[in-house]
Amino acid sequence: MAGSEKKGGFFSRLVRGLTKSRDNLGSSVEDALSGYTSIDDDFYDEIEEILVMGDVGIGATTSILNHLKQKVKEQHVRKPAQCRELLLQSIRDEMNVGQADYRFEHEKSVVLVVGVNGVGKTTSIGKLAGLLKQEGRKVVLAAADTFRAAAGEQLDIWARKTDVPMISGQEGSDPGSVVYDAIAAAKARDADVLLVDTAGRLHNKKNLMAELGKINRIIDREYPEAYKETLVVLDGTTGQNALAQAREFKEVTNVTGIILTKLDGTAKGGIAIAIHSELGIPVKYIGVGERVDDLQKFDADQFVNALFDVKKSDL
Incomplete structure (x- = not known):
């Protein structure tokens, strides 16, 4: 129990600590997901620009987008808002530490x-x-x-x-x-x-x-x-x-x-x-x-x- 409380405590500090990054990167991604009505080149270009400007870097952004496009195609996703978890999972996969x-x-x-x-x-x-x-x-x-x-x-x-x-x-x-x-x-x-x-x-x-x-x-x-x-x-x-x-x-x-x-x-x-x-x-x-x-x-x-x-x- 104490371990989970400790973990929860650090997560709360992490959430607070990443406020500026969340306002910069996270909210821009959310705006793009809710602001576009269809998944097209413009949508992908917007996500790409947000990630690069958020210091994610060209290489990581390209990899994340390629993964996202593949999953969107495989799962026949039509709406940008439905991409949210696919995008976040692509980012998690990009930085997972064994x-x-x-x-x-x-x-x-x-x-x-x-x-x-x-x-x-x-x-x-x-x-x-x-x-x-x-x-x-x-x-x-x-x-x-x-x-x-x-x-x-x-x-x-x-x-x-x-x-x-x-x-x-x-x-x-x-x-x-x-x-x-x-x-x-x-x-x-x-x-x-x-x-x-x-x-x-x-x-x-x-x-x-x-x-x-x-x-x-x-x-x-x-x-x-x-x-x-x-x-x-x-x-x-x-x-x-x-x-x-x-x-x-x-x-x-x-x-x-x-x-x-x-x-x-x-x-x-x-x-x-x-x-x-x-x-x-x-x-x-x-x-x-x-x-x-x-x-x-x-x-x-x-x-x-x-x-x-x-x-x-x-x-």
């Missing part, structure tokens, strides 16, 4: 977290530590972003808040040595998950690639049995810029998932659909506020229901 994508939660793992300054990276790591701890996992934090002033102090605040041990080094020290020490600490404590905060300097991709390469080699050498995950933190308010950042990080390291933050302050929530579709990288967590439990696993059904104001009675 449970296999959370493998790191169930075995000894090292999770590298990357992202440029200002996207909420350190905060997301702290919240993820809290989330994993709530699920009964033993977590160790590694403050390997030694480049940014105060990054270690910021992570230490979260370590104290979530009561999770943290390994750090001096500002400007070698991130690799921090990771080396953190692996030793994780093994000594029999930790389930080692969460590593790394520097994200996209303006100098060669340095970033070299640094992440070194960290990965240390993990492979010192902790070969651990499952490795690399999550990129993106700021949802930046829309297509977030997609561009994800693409750039994908060029320098093996990105396995996305943490999408600040969805409560943006009308660009459609970017969650675009990222998964355009890059083949699933959005695994979303953030809709400042509280520790405002970071949750991404659920395509919940997200689409909140974005388009789907009530339980509609399902």
Whole structure:
């Protein structure tokens, strides 16, 4: 019962958090569905424009529309209003994340977290530590972003808040040595998950690639049995810029998932659909506020229901 209350609580926050995106994207789709009397090229063009303008992206929009057109034809749908559930299901299918994508939660793992300054990276790591701890996992934090002033102090605040041990080094020290020490600490404590905060300097991709390469080699050498995950933190308010950042990080390291933050302050929530579709990288967590439990696993059904104001009675 408590689990369902907790889930309901987050869904309510998600609905509130996606208000701007719903007003921008969701209401425009609803207007098109009720405003057209027949399903024709004009109708499809309108839906296409709404999705693209809502930061869903060209690739995802094309895929969603192709799926919609196929279902409309197969089911002999005649009225635009009858397309609503078909369209929403097409969007859900475009961004569905399988449970296999959370493998790191169930075995000894090292999770590298990357992202440029200002996207909420350190905060997301702290919240993820809290989330994993709530699920009964033993977590160790590694403050390997030694480049940014105060990054270690910021992570230490979260370590104290979530009561999770943290390994750090001096500002400007070698991130690799921090990771080396953190692996030793994780093994000594029999930790389930080692969460590593790394520097994200996209303006100098060669340095970033070299640094992440070194960290990965240390993990492979010192902790070969651990499952490795690399999550990129993106700021949802930046829309297509977030997609561009994800693409750039994908060029320098093996990105396995996305943490999408600040969805409560943006009308660009459609970017969650675009990222998964355009890059083949699933959005695994979303953030809709400042509280520790405002970071949750991404659920395509919940997200689409909140974005388009789907009530339980509609399902």
